[in-house]
Amino acid sequence: MHTFEPGTTVPALLRGAALRFGSRPAVVDGDVRLDYRELAELAERVARSHLALGLGPGDRVAIWTPNRAEFVAALLGSLSAGACVVPLNTRYRGHEAAAILARSRASVLITSNGFLGNDFLGMLRAAAAGHEGGDATGPVPGLPHLGAVVDVPPSGEPGRGAPEGAIGWTDFLALAEEVPAEAARAAAEKVRPDDVCDILFTSGTTGLPKGVMSAHRQTVDVARIWASGAGLTPQDRYALVNPFFHTFGYKAGILAALGSGSAIYPVAAFDAERLMELVQNERISVLPGAPTIFTTLLDHPRLGDYDLSSLRFATAGAATVPDALFHRMREELGFAEVAQAYGLTECVMVSRSRPNEDPAHVEETTGxxxxxxxxxxxxxxxxxxxxxxxxxxxxxxxxxxxxxxxxxxxxxxxxxxxxxxxxxxxxxxxxxxxxxxxxxxLKEMFTVGGFNVYPAEVEGALTAHPDVSEAAVVAGPDARLGSVAVAYVVSRPGAAPDPGAVIAHCRDRLANFKVPREVVFVDALPRNASGKILKAELGARPSAR
Incomplete structure (x- = not known):
């Protein structure tokens, strides 16, 4: 029943899904319920609006919104227009987003100003204003390639006006009337399997963003592999807590469901009770996520108040798996199958537990x-x-x-x-x-609640503080998140910075999962003969935690 074809494109995958799954539910997001035919029509409308803005083949469209129906439409419509998508982490601060938008030279930004109280556009403008040689014109001065910002109002505020300089989602979709549907279909037909589909930026050990490029054929194949391993069918109801800006939510989520006819249930922000209510009311059957999602559910005092019997399949990946978690997921949450998997942004699916594998073996390996x-x-x-x-x-x-x-x-x-x-x-x-x-x-990267943290990036934020001379960041254990950042800091001579002020300084510059949970002041950082910091020694030191 799959629509996956070898060497295909995302627009072709969408066309196949609309033909094969037609009136079946595709996206269910609160009051928004789209079947597969309606999703394809909305994506085509997005593509027409892009073409009206002058978007051309290979141009980059950045998407900086939470998990919601509009993200799915924006993603599929942008790819159908021949663009390449650049998803942005919704936890990014202005400086992080501005760096990626500048690096990718994105032509269009689709965002959701006000999500969780964040002024995304305000943060971005403040950060971009400091870019050297940046053009002072356009919707975001300092980002000369950015021709348009499209604002999707937060859930519950559909009538809210767009910020100054941005185009509201409804007005953006209205631009489609300027371009005939045939033009959008022709653009989708021109997309080739080897065309660049997406650029996902991931910081390296240098702390500088690196854009991982994947072709359409690769992106669709990853979705096929994941869907096959999960046994996805049109009867599945797939709750996506995994962020759409991440390969897990995007390729193993949206596109895996699209090729299988499963219904997508976006979860914009994790709330244990609301998620259990969703599982109960909508009879969710597939729920992958980072281990912290499941430990939070298992430890919730009202777990027994909800009927979670519809749960069928889960993959718990992206971080170290606590002992006995998979056993508890089967016994207490009721999953019929729990799998492990391993992958990276550079190769999304590397290994995966075999179907019907011995549960004890699943807990020990990624397959x-x-x-x-x-x-x-x-x-x-x-x-x-x-x-x-x-x-x-x-x-x-x-x-x-x-x-x-x-x-x-x-x-x-x-x-x-x-x-x-x-x-x-x-x-x-x-x-x-x-x-x-x-x-x-080998890399010093560690994960916090399933999100990657690169110490060099955090250290850069720390040493930007006027009272900090040197800093080294290591992972510290955390019962809920698996690990968190712990910073060892050497103060500048004569300075006595307050730990809370240093953490607040980082919070202004970094996504919250990167912010150190603790700052430990030391007289000097341990080094080897060549001057390299010995982080293993720091990690072994007792701290205040």
């Missing part, structure tokens, strides 16, 4: 390589393959490894060798069944 993926584990010293059961760096080769980093050939060459092997920077081992177990990271 074998998925369709089309080759795995090698190599010695860190000489690059030779390590035997079964031994730790090595994980190398991946696949048709779905990224095309490369956007306009960064040097970083691309450093990540992918001439034989096509991508260095993940992660450490793992294979068992006798060919299943992968993650054991560590």
């Amino acid at each position: 074998p390589a998925v369709d089309g993926v080759e795995l090698r584990l190599v010695d860190l010293a000489d690059g030779s393959e390590v035997p079964v059961g031994s730790d090595g760096e994980i190398l991946v080769r696949s048709r779905n490894v990224m095309l490369g980093y956007f306009e960064d050939e040097e970083a691309t060459r450093a990540a992918i060798d001439e034989d096509g092997w991508f260095r993940t920077g992660d450490i793992g081992r294979l068992d006798e069944h060919g299943c992968l177990k993650l054991t560590g990271r």
Whole structure:
């Protein structure tokens, strides 16, 4: 019943879904209920509006909104117009968003000003104003390539006017009347499988954003692989807590459902009781997420008040899985199947638990390589393959490894060798069944509630404080989130900064999951003979936590 075809495009996937699943529910978001035919029509309207704005093939459209029906329409419509999408994390502050918009030279930004009380456009304008050589014209002075900002009003405020300089969502859709439907269909037909579909920016260990480029054929294939492993069908009701700006919510979420005929239920902000109410009232059957989602549900005092018997399948990934979590998810939440998976933005699906796998084995490994993926584990010293059961760096080769980093050939060459092997920077081992177990990271990156945190970026924010001389950030344990950032800071001579003020300084510059939960002042940072900071020693130190 799948509409997935090898070597296809997202517009073709959407056309197939509209034809095959027609009147079946596609997106259910509160009072908004779209069937597959209506979703395709709305996406075409978005595409026509883009064309009215002058959007051309390969132009970038940034989407900075929460999980909601309009995100799905904006994504599919932008891709159908021949554009490349650049999703932005809704937790970003102005400086983070401005850096990515400038780097990608996005032509259009679709945002939702006021989500969770955030003035996205105000933050962005304040940050972009400081860009050197930035043009003072346009909707966001300092971002000369940005020709239009489209504002989707927050849920519950459909009649709210757009901020000055922005186009309201309704007015944006009205622009479609200027372009015939045939023009949008022609643009969708021109999209080729090897065209760049999306650029997902992910910070590296340098803290600078790197844009991971994927082709349409890769994006659709990732969705197919995930949908097959989850056994998605048109009968499934798929609650998406995973953010749409992340590959998990976008490719393993929206597009996996689209190709399977499943109904998408966007969850804009995680609230345990509201999520349990949604599962009960809408009979949700598929609910993947970071482990912190499930630990929060399991520990909720009203868990027993809700009927969660419809739950069928979950993948708990993106962070270290607490002991016994999968057992509790089956026994207490009622999932028939719980899987582990491993992937990266550069190769979204690497390994996944096998169907009907022994639950004990699922808890220990992320499963074998998925369709089309080759795995090698190599010695860190000489690059030779390590035997079964031994730790090595994980190398991946696949048709779905990224095309490369956007306009960064040097970083691309450093990540992918001439034989096509991508260095993940992660450490793992294979068992006798060919299943992968993650054991560590070469990179210093860690996850907070399923979101990646790169210490260099946080350290940059810390050392921008006038009273901070040096800083080193490591992961500290947290019962709910798995880990949080802990900062070790050396003050400037004569300064005595307040820890709360340093944290507030970071909160103004970073998404909340990146902000250190604790600042520990030290006289000096431990270093080796070459001057490199010994973060392992910092991580072993007791702190105030």
